[in-house]
Amino acid sequence: MKVPKRLRGMEDQTSTGAQAFSRATRSLGDLLISYGYNYIDTPIMEETELFLRKSGGELAKRMYTFTDPGGRRVSLRPEFTSSIVRACLDGLGSDVYPMRWWYAGPVFRYEMDNANKRQFTQMGAELLGVDNASSDAEVMAMAVEGLSKLGVAQVALVVGHIGFILAVLKSQNVSERGRIFLINSIPELQLGASGLEEVKKRAEVLGLSGSDERTDSSAQSDYEPDIETMKNYITRTTAAERGVRGMEEIWDRFTRKQESESPFEKFNAATELLQRVVQIKGKKSNALQAVKELGLPKDPLKVLSRFEESFEAFEQYGLDVDVVIDFGLVRGVAYYSDLIFDLMWPNAEGESLGGGGRYNGLAQAIGGSESIPAIGFAWSLDDAVLVSSDQTITGETINSKANNLLIRPLNEAASGCALQEVRKQRDVGKIVSFDMTGISLEKALAYAVSQGIDQVLTVDENGLVIEENVR
Template sequence: MLQRPRGTRDFLPAEMEQRRSVENAMRRIAHTWGYREVCTPTFEELELFTLRSGEGIIEEMYVFEDKGGRKLALRPEVTASVLRAYVNVGKTLAKPLRWYYFADCFRYERPQKGRYRQFWQFGVELIGQDTPLAEAEVIMLAQDLLSASGITFTLHVGHLGFMRALLGGLAPEDQKKVRILLDKKNYDGLSAFLSSRGESGLSDRLTALVECRKLDDALAITGDMPGKERIRELFSILDQAGVPYTLNPGIARGLDYYTGMVFEAFAENLGAENQVAGGGTYRLAHLFGGEDTPSCGFAIGFDRVMVARGDIPGTPAVRVGVAHTPDARDWALHVAAAFRSAGILTESDLSGKNLSQQIASISRNADFALIIGRREQEKRSVTLKDLRSGTQKELSLAQAIAEVNGDDSCR
């Protein structure tokens, strides 16, 4: 038997309904913040991604050549595409741009819990505004979106300025090594490494900074630093707005294109892959041939949100099944059409079996049965049977629709 490709999934209706319900909740939230959807190609020129992240990522991408010999890649994330689109077709729009996307991405990695080779991201980019308020808005929107998804999570907010203030004296290569050691909490290794660079005093200050959870303490460690007032303002906005965040000066996000604020969100009960969102302030547009443009954004790992959320049964729509005798087919079709026009989920029995069997079949998954036989057809009426109470009555079409809709609104 043919198997689906490794790291991909099939979603059956029950799961798709849950996914769509969360997706729609996120869309609604983004909409109320004034963010509008964009859609970019599923595949892009390979260079778009190597420009952003270096040649190393080719190993972890789906890369292919098309029939014209172009080097292409399935998108491993969407931010690069969105910024490319901005440079290509969006740069004359009035700033700031508030954009969001919901898109599947592809990475060639070892699948595990919350990690698949095809996965979905819900992301937001705020382009062309470089203020603490803009950064705060993006964080608050992330908070709003994750809350709406129904998961419990913690939000960690940091700023690259802290670490830069301490590491400024080191060569870029050494800075990277330090960040990796810090990220792994390998403090002995860190201390040894910094001693070898004649910076032994830095080690304690760095570890203190990474563990630090109060802004004043962090600033005390870094001393005077560029952008200090701006950082104060950002966190003051978050405090004023009551955003439940944890200060985490240790977030490095490992990437060179982040320029200031960075944040991550972690969900419970997700195992090793518990990060459900990440983002920050960055600059990318100039890499793709545009003007240097400040941007801020994040992506939510939609599949991880769904795993963290667990099964939350939705309220099923009221369902109506239509049973009919062969001589009443035309009236039955008319009745079904009228119910659907009224917005009611209406399934016609297609089997042509006798009424008894049709009703038996309908009663397995519907709330009401409509029974349409010659009697009803002649009187232009319907027999509506409430399958939960077992009661039934013969009604006009309009009355029956009102009855079912009334029941629906009580749910």
């Protein structure tokens, strides 16, 4: 009888590999705990609908999905974020925000391009209930600092902003369906003139850029449609891009537009503007200046202003990392709404060791009664361990007897000094949550009680620390 073979993309692990993995997990776990994050574990298998509600995009095509014996459609988790938001909506933990969670475990994706990597380990964190520059900065800082603790050198933090892209398209009056189509087309737009023309043609086929009115012209057209070409375009688009139109209706609209020689000027102008935006990539100051020179309307510029604030807050952490802005950055999960980032190694053009972003609409999308602002990230732990300097894993072990602290700046001007105090306390093994909400001392003490925190430290702009015992 033939011995069953290991499934491709699923790995067996010996004690040697497991030890390196365990050391890395312990070091990164200590880091996340030191930031005040609590561990959460979610089921490996969930209802498929949970991941389809907002994850969508490329991820939906790569899920391991089947019908269980009870007749339910279920999937092995392709990522953690949706499950953690679902757990919070189910009542896990308190209803006091911000919530900080960290996790580690296997995820499953049917990768076609990299068939040797279909089960892998993600480790990361989610911060729920806060939407400001400080929360963006904290999550990016943890992501970068973790790789540093593993001894991974030459990491680049590549940052984009899907919310800015959406604001640009909305300012050009592009429909929601058109926005989905163009965001999915960003990789092609980055290819230059050939990609631009390809995107324009496909938009025309899908009826995204012309009038819905039927032409009264009775003139016969010399245009001979190539149905095979049209089918190729259609099969490369998602249902969200096509909308409710069937193949026949799309074809009818396409031929009518060809016959009337409609110019599609507005949509094409928006597409050309988007191409100029997504080709901007470089150091922070250069990239921001380049996008400002495009003469964009005020709404996209307002989003850009918050983007800059997030960078200023991140810089207060004093981390040694190469930061690159890439306005063409897209990630394979559709729930991202604003800032997104990748951790690239050995440089900005290398391979991703993880990434994350803001997903403010996910809670409502999966059934929550209201929107919950949130941001998170994950390391691809297998890849990170592979390129780490295992012997150089650094960081103080968490002192289980040390006080659990909440450190708050007295005012906005005190944020830098407060973060210095945060680093000082974490360096000696203490667990420190940083208050980024600007709440009063009274509310900070109430929050500390709800989270089991022992002390609240208030830091002023001169670095003076005032301690308040919670219990």
